[in-house]
Amino acid sequence: MIKLGVNIDHIATLRQARREGVPSVVEAALVCEKAGADGITVHLREDRRHIQDYDVYSLREILKTKLNLEMAATEEVLGVALDVKPDSVCIVPEKREELTTEGGLDVKNNKENLSSIISKLKKAGIMVSIFIDADLEQVSACSEVGADAIELHTGKYSLLFKESDSSSKEWKGELKRIAEASKEALKRKLILNAGHGLDYENVGQICKIHGMNEFNIGFSIISKAIFDGLQKAVFDMRNLIEQNSNL
Numbered sequence: 001m002i003k004l005g006v007n008i009d010h011i012a013t014l015r016q017a018r019r020e021g022v023p024s025v026v027e028a029a030l031v032c033e034k035a036g037a038d039g040i041t042v043h044l045r046e047d048r049r050h051i052q053d054y055d056v057y058s059l060r061e062i063l064k065t066k067l068n069l070e071m072a073a074t075e076e077v078l079g080v081a082l083d084v085k086p087d088s089v090c091i092v093p094e095k096r097e098e099l100t101t102e103g104g105l106d107v108k109n110n111k112e113n114l115s116s117i118i119s120k121l122k123k124a125g126i127m128v129s130i131f132i133d134a135d136l137e138q139v140s141a142c143s144e145v146g147a148d149a150i151e152l153h154t155g156k157y158s159l160l161f162k163e164s165d166s167s168s169k170e171w172k173g174e175l176k177r178i179a180e181a182s183k184e185a186l187k188r189k190l191i192l193n194a195g196h197g198l199d200y201e202n203v204g205q206i207c208k209i210h211g212m213n214e215f216n217i218g219f220s221i222i223s224k225a226i227f228d229g230l231q232k233a234v235f236d237m238r239n240l241i242e243q244n245s246n247l
């Protein structure tokens with residue numbers, strides 16, 4: 001069965017809005033594990049906009065499943081990764097001004113830097129994946145730089161899926177590109193993962209692609225969690241106020 005890594009960056013986004021410790025990233029991770037997540041994914045961004053260094057260290061200690069750390073190919077965050085030793089690292093491109101990871105990494109034109117970073121991570125016993133667009137040349141570059149796995153960027157497919165109507169089925173073209181890149185990855189003995197923008201409507205098609213090992217999904221799960229929990233949260237507060245009010 002395809003594994004599910006839950007990305008909990010947005011729990012930290014909410015916590016950082018107040019910086020008062022809640023909602024707890026560790027508690028969220030434990031709930032995800034209890035619900036059947038096969039692993040927890042966090043992105044330690046250069047600007048530390050959501051996940052903080054201490055989150056990564058705490059998760060390393062308490063997780064019973066796997067910790068997957070998303071990171072840019074920089075010396076600073078590499079230092080954290082080598083110290084924390086997550087089960088796996090996914091190297092991603094990072095731009096300060098972006099709202100989320102917009103595209104895949106250009107492995108083809110960064111082979112030297114990536115080979116060096118990957119060999120340090122692998123020496124520390126960390127499995128290395130690279131986040132790329134569904135492009136055959138990028139897949140082969142990943143195998144040349146020594147990656148164990150690739151994560152195919154499904155963001156474009158997800159957006160096209162959302163925009164599609166009966167006259168436009170552009171997402172099918174992107175799905176085909178993802179399937180072709182997947183085939184190439186398997187041919188090159190790379191572990192095949194996918195993620196970004198996957199949700200309750202669009203994940204089914206990606207599940208059908210042969211050889212998928214794991215999906216990393218965050219935003220749609222955290223968004224659904226709000227509405228699955230909002231009614232109870234209001235109800236509980238309403239009751240508490242009622243019980244403590246002077247009638």
Ligand code: PXP
Pocket residue numbers: 007009043070090092100101131151194195196197198216217218219220
């Ligand atoms: N995989 C990678 C490499 C990512 O950068 C992200 C976003 O942080 C995800 C998966 C999860 O994407 P989403 O939050 O849209 O599910």
